[in-house]
Amino acid sequence: xxxxxxxKIGGNVIDNEENLSSFLQxxxxxxxxxxxxxxxxxxxxxxxxxxxxxxxxxxxxxxTDDDTIDLxxxxxxxxVNKKIVAHLQAKSCNSIGxxxxxxxxxxxxxxxxxxxDFGWVGDVYNDQLxxxxxxxxxxxxxxxxxxxxxxxxxxxxxxxxxxxxxSSLAIALSKDYDVxxxxxxxxxxxxxxxxxxxxxxxxxxxxxxxxxxxxxxLFEGIIPKIDNAFAAIDAGVKEVLIGDAKDLLKNTTxxxxxxxxx
Amino acid sequence: xxxxxxxKIGGNVIDNEENLSSFLQxxxxxxxxxxxxxxxxxxxxxxxxxxxxxxxxxxxxxxTDDDTIDLxxxxxxxxVNKKIVAHLQAKSCNSIGxxxxxxxxxxxxxxxxxxxDFGWVGDVYNDQLxxxxxxxxxxxxxxxxxxxxxxxxxxxxxxxxxxxxxSSLAIALSKDYDVxxxxxxxxxxxxxxxxxxxxxxxxxxxxxxxxxxxxxxLFEGIIPKIDNAFAAIDAGVKEVLIGDAKDLLKNTTxxxxxxxxx
Numbered sequence: 001x002x003x004x005x006x007x008k009i010g011g012n013v014i015d016n017e018e019n020l021s022s023f024l025q026x027x028x029x030x031x032x033x034x035x036x037x038x039x040x041x042x043x044x045x046x047x048x049x050x051x052x053x054x055x056x057x058x059x060x061x062x063x064t065d066d067d068t069i070d071l072x073x074x075x076x077x078x079x080v081n082k083k084i085v086a087h088l089q090a091k092s093c094n095s096i097g098x099x100x101x102x103x104x105x106x107x108x109x110x111x112x113x114x115x116x117d118f119g120w121v122g123d124v125y126n127d128q129l130x131x132x133x134x135x136x137x138x139x140x141x142x143x144x145x146x147x148x149x150x151x152x153x154x155x156x157x158x159x160x161x162x163x164x165x166x167s168s169l170a171i172a173l174s175k176d177y178d179v180x181x182x183x184x185x186x187x188x189x190x191x192x193x194x195x196x197x198x199x200x201x202x203x204x205x206x207x208x209x210x211x212x213x214x215x216x217x218l219f220e221g222i223i224p225k226i227d228n229a230f231a232a233i234d235a236g237v238k239e240v241l242i243g244d245a246k247d248l249l250k251n252t253t254x255x256x257x258x259x260x261x262x
Numbered sequence: 263x264x265x266x267x268x269x270k271i272g273g274n275v276i277d278n279e280e281n282l283s284s285f286l287q288x289x290x291x292x293x294x295x296x297x298x299x300x301x302x303x304x305x306x307x308x309x310x311x312x313x314x315x316x317x318x319x320x321x322x323x324x325x326t327d328d329d330t331i332d333l334x335x336x337x338x339x340x341x342v343n344k345k346i347v348a349h350l351q352a353k354s355c356n357s358i359g360x361x362x363x364x365x366x367x368x369x370x371x372x373x374x375x376x377x378x379d380f381g382w383v384g385d386v387y388n389d390q391l392x393x394x395x396x397x398x399x400x401x402x403x404x405x406x407x408x409x410x411x412x413x414x415x416x417x418x419x420x421x422x423x424x425x426x427x428x429s430s431l432a433i434a435l436s437k438d439y440d441v442x443x444x445x446x447x448x449x450x451x452x453x454x455x456x457x458x459x460x461x462x463x464x465x466x467x468x469x470x471x472x473x474x475x476x477x478x479x480l481f482e483g484i485i486p487k488i489d490n491a492f493a494a495i496d497a498g499v500k501e502v503l504i505g506d507a508k509d510l511l512k513n514t515t516x517x518x519x520x521x522x523x524x
Contacts, residue, residue: 079336
């Protein structure tokens with residue numbers, strides 16, 4: 001099977017013009033099939049404040065009301081997404097900017113209301129992705145760039161976690177490609193000692209993970225990321241890499257930086 | 263050759279939710295190949311005012327400065343474009359939202375500075391459209407929806423007239439399709455008497471046009487539209503229709519409302 005990289009970047013890359021430009025240079029030079037998924041970054045909050053749209057949080061989680069979904073549709077689906085596409089074109093990477101609504105690639109449903117109504121937030125229908133349309137682009141040499149938005153099939157755009165979009169795409173495409181899913185974040189990888197950037201654990205398999213959990217060595221915030229990584233692997237993704245976007249080029253060869261989970 | 267409709271809508275459709283919904287219903291039900299090109303509407307001006315972005319005009323023409331290109335990239339490429347796509351998906355029309363930067367479909371250049379620097383405004387390279395990528399979508403049953411944005415190949419998005427985008431696409435696609443280019447506007451067609459909506463001229467060919475110009479019957483504002491229509495026809499487009507979006511369904515059969523130019 002052909003190799004495919006599904007790479008997710010978040011605020012620490014998007015919010016800094018220099019980081020973004022250097023990341024996109026590395027990304028554009030990847031010769032294999034590749035997909036980019038970006039989060040939103042701080043720009044939506046900034047523009048939202050200027051527009052007088054208040055961020056509402058319940059239990060620390062943001063609520064996507066009518067104004068907020070319009071805001072993120074503009075900022076994630078328009079400003080951030082199309083800027084990335086224009087930059088990639090300038091680096092001779094023929095890309096196409098997409099949301100999950102485009103070509104109906106990522107159908108989702110508004111998150112059911114239990115204790116909290118999160119508003120226009122999407123839960124992806126993992127078994128309904130129109131993945132043949134993604135393959136159509138890849139086979140035509142066009143690199144998809146996804147904003148963290150999906151749709152409900154009833155005319156509404158839904159705000160959707162970028163990590164989820166990346167793993168949903170990676171899983172659906174793992175039937176036809178050897179998928180390496182790469183989560184770029186602000187650290188060099190999973191650290192044995194959270195205060196020491198040089199303590200990156202190079203490889204975590206399930207046995208090693210059990211051992212690390214028993215030893216209670218892991219920083220708490222990293223545990224859901226590792227759980228998600230194993231969920232992706234159990235669903236067919238070949239390997240998941242967690243690390244710093246700056247190490248990206250090394251992360252697309254057999255030599256890797258960061259933490260490889262498999 | 264297969265039929266293809268390239269349909270352009272402007273503010274009078276986009277700015278009114280009811281008009282837009284009814285238009286999209288008609289559009290979705292067109293069985294032939296189709297492409298939608300939308301303008302911006304008043305929403306960009308409104309959001310721009312809220313963000314404190316001033317509209318600058320020189321000789322009555324808007325200048326697209328740094329803030330304004332970000333604004334229209336957000337609003338046209340994100341908010342308006344993705345809302346249309348989500349609505350079309352709900353009407354079972356599998357669509358994809360695009361700018362000219364996506365899949366490098368419409369390369370352009372920043373308008374050269376002569377007396378006036380219009381800022382980030384694009385002039386389309388008509389001979390460089392990557393039209394095979396548009397055909398890829400059409401052949402896969404995916405309907406392209408274009409925002410009025412192109413790119414310069416150097417990483418910049420460019421604000422570009424929606425009428426121009428529609429005619430550039432129509433011309434480039436006329437090699438492979440029988441193209442009917444439809445400009446929706448606020449009147450029922452070209453009027454013999456600008457004050458009488460019932461005086462629509464059903465058909466204008468070059469001879470008839472010469473005659474109308476001699477008789478000085480035409481409303482001045484319509485003349486550039488008719489000139490553009492004949493330019494498209496001279497470049498290969500089969501026919502151009504000018505009329506009201508409400509008559510759209512009739513405008514996709516042999517019976518037409520509006521003014522057919524050929």
